[in-house]
Amino acid sequence: MSYAALYEAPGPRGVRRNRLLAALVALALLGLAYFVYVQFEARDQWAAEKWTPLLRADVWATFILPGLAGTLAAAVAGVVLAGVFGLVFAVARMSEHRWIRVPAAAVVEFFRAVPLLLLIFFAFFGSYMVIGVNISAFAAVVFGLTLYNGSVIAEIVRAGVHSLPKGQSEAAYAMGMRKNQVMRLVLLPQSLRAMLPALVSQFIVLLKDSALGLIVGYDELVDRGLNGIAANFSNVIPAAILIAAIFVVINLGLDRLAHRLGATRTTRP
């Protein structure tokens, strides 16, 4: 979508004025860049020994790749379990039986409203008191990711099924299908197509949220970058920039996938 309707196509004077403004903007951006440069310089942030470790193979092998593996492991486990959780609770929430529908709705609404970090803390610090064993940081992170994102996915699935024309389920019932056949063979497969973009953007949210593992000491990418690399080479800023770049590249790849699957990403913080 272009926003050219918001302004006139510039005439000769407008073109000159826009050139002047563009130059001023460029100057301001350069000024900002220079300010950052000077601040970095004053704090010795450009020192080669802060940046060159990021290019070393052993740094990648010790910190970045294991961190990336940790992030992806938590994210994949989270996606799979959250998908199962979401599907089960979406179907439960659409049940005809009140005693299934109401508790399912309560669970979904509760876990959507609770900050993910509280879920992770509850699992990690409270597990010994509640179930008698200390669970690993990985398990705590996946627990939180599953319950929170699973609840969001349940709502996405429910919205997807509701968006289908009523005739679909009516026709399926008319053919003599049972309730679970209607849901399993007719409604869910069709709605899956409609909700794929929303699902992919939720996966991006999940991937970003896996970085919370750092707080309970799970070895994921942000932790390996800032507590691993930066602790060894005291280069917090270069390490943070590299880690951010890795996340941006992965997420833009997923974004493009969502685009190809049909629609623009609906953004959720």
Place this chain on the structure above:
Amino acid sequence: MKALLLEGSTVLAAFWMTVRLTAISALGSLVLGTLLTAMRVAPLASLRAAAGCYVTVARNTPLTLVLLFTGLGVGANLGVELSEDIATNNFWLAVIGLTAYTSAFVCEALRSGLNTVPVGQAEAARSLGLGFVQTLGFVTLPQAFRAVVAPLGGILIALTKNTTIALVVGVSEASVRMREMIETYGDQVIEIFLGFAGGFVLLCLPMGLLFGRLAKRMAVAR
């Protein structure tokens, strides 16, 4: 239950910190997000590109990393000091991180709101002789705001929950207090968790209802 009652005042103080973080970051994100939206639709390609880059980076980076960057990078390594008092300094660093992150989502919401405003509105404004800033400021943006009240409410709720991550900058808000209390009152873990979770539900539920109602009332009839 006993622990929550016993520590009632410290729990409330922790939630008060959550509320303050949320309120100030929300205002900051609204202002910065609106500015970014204006930049993204501006006639100057350089402004559009700058805002576009910013939004792409900010919304694809984990908030944990953004806050660590403001806390460790900007705060500790670049030596930016916003206050003599460490707690106040950390508070403002957290506000900067939360604002930097959330404004990208505000910008995306507002831009999608601009898409709902019919082209005729901007054309009519231009035919009256309004320039870009006037067209955007007086005609299209106000309508865009009315169209995205509900999404902005969703962003505010997400921001409220996201303030828990401010603990990585050293702000002692609700999540920090919950962790401390779980460690102190090990026998009441479930009650403590439910209490803090309930606190967030109490904060977010009215927001959802309010913004839902506002969205209906302010919707533009077309």
